[in-house]
Amino acid sequence: MLTVNHVSKTYSGKVAYRALEDVSFDVKDGEYVGIMGPSGSGKTTLLNIMSTIDSPTSGTVQLDGEIPHALNEKQLASFRAKKLGFVFQNFQLLDTLTVEENMVLPLTLDGSHSISEMQDRVWQLADKLGIREILNNRIYELSGGQIQRTAIGRALIHKPKLLLADEPTGNLDSRATTDVMELLHKMNKEEQTTILMVTHDPVVSSYCDRILFIKDGQLFNELYKGEHRESFYQNIVQVLSLMGGDNRDLSSVRLP
Numbered sequence: 001m002l003t004v005n006h007v008s009k010t011y012s013g014k015v016a017y018r019a020l021e022d023v024s025f026d027v028k029d030g031e032y033v034g035i036m037g038p039s040g041s042g043k044t045t046l047l048n049i050m051s052t053i054d055s056p057t058s059g060t061v062q063l064d065g066e067i068p069h070a071l072n073e074k075q076l077a078s079f080r081a082k083k084l085g086f087v088f089q090n091f092q093l094l095d096t097l098t099v100e101e102n103m104v105l106p107l108t109l110d111g112s113h114s115i116s117e118m119q120d121r122v123w124q125l126a127d128k129l130g131i132r133e134i135l136n137n138r139i140y141e142l143s144g145g146q147i148q149r150t151a152i153g154r155a156l157i158h159k160p161k162l163l164l165a166d167e168p169t170g171n172l173d174s175r176a177t178t179d180v181m182e183l184l185h186k187m188n189k190e191e192q193t194t195i196l197m198v199t200h201d202p203v204v205s206s207y208c209d210r211i212l213f214i215k216d217g218q219l220f221n222e223l224y225k226g227e228h229r230e231s232f233y234q235n236i237v238q239v240l241s242l243m244g245g246d247n248r249d250l251s252s253v254r255l256p
């Protein structure tokens with residue numbers, strides 16, 4: 001579904017900075033992949049390239065049979081609208097609109113869905129997300145966890161092939177974090193959404209099928225889940241400590 005092939009990214013500026021160096025990996029249809037690594041290691045850069053917000057300096061990305069960076073602007077807009085969903089840390093929801101209005105926004109922009117079709121999808125998704133009761137609330141009235149679930153709802157409303165999430169639990173308390181990760185797990189299993197998620201939290205990443213570790217812009221290691229989430233979690237913590245860098249989350253590790 002996704003092939004990242006020898007991707008490098010150099011930011012040009014006063015001093016050129018090589019943020020990614022020769023990164024290659026594949027993601028299968030329906031896989032749930034976590035991306036971990038110290039601050040500044042290139043995780044967001046990688047996600048931005050896969051989401052086509054940014055392009056690689058060299059190398060290619062193939063996504064669902066297309067090479068998005070080779071598409072023209074119009075083709076790219078339609079490719080994104082149909083196949084990709086995003087959850088970023090600054091959720092980019094419209095504060096004065098309601099939860100429901102924010103959720104249907106991608107569908108109304110697309111223009112090819114009837115109102116009843118949109119309504120059905122909103123209700124179905126809102127049930128799964130546990131936000132049916134707050135559909136008519138405005139964003140500024142919500143808690144952090146509710147906002148995050150709304151952002152996930154909006155990212156999934158058009159049934160994207162690939163969901164890209166950059167620290168979707170970044171500023172949530174542990175209760176809301178548990179809700180969001182169980183939700184992503186459920187969406188992955190029930191809707192076969194392929195997910196790529198950046199996280200610093202080893203508990204959150206232990207819900208993934210596989211973790212890619214990035215250090216200094218290069219792939220450092222890869223772990224598969226195996227039989228038990230507990231041992232997966234222990235292995236993740238071990239790779240993180242091997243990797244060094246910022247261990248800000250290891251000092252406050254919660255038991256899974």
Ligand SMILES: Nc1ncnc2c1ncn2[C@@H]1O[C@H](COP(=O)(O)OP(=O)(O)OP(=O)(O)O)[C@@H](O)[C@H]1O
Pocket residue numbers: 011012013017018019037038039040041042043044045046
């Ligand atoms: N637009 C840019 N121009 C120049 N350098 C950049 C730009 N964006 C990121 N960088 C640099 O590239 C490196 C990788 O940044 P990136 O945002 O990908 O890190 P990250 O792994 O997401 O870190 P964090 O965990 O803190 O979010 C950093 O050293 C950063 O300073």
Ligand SMILES: [Mg+2]
Pocket residue numbers: 043044045
């Ligand atoms: Mg980042």
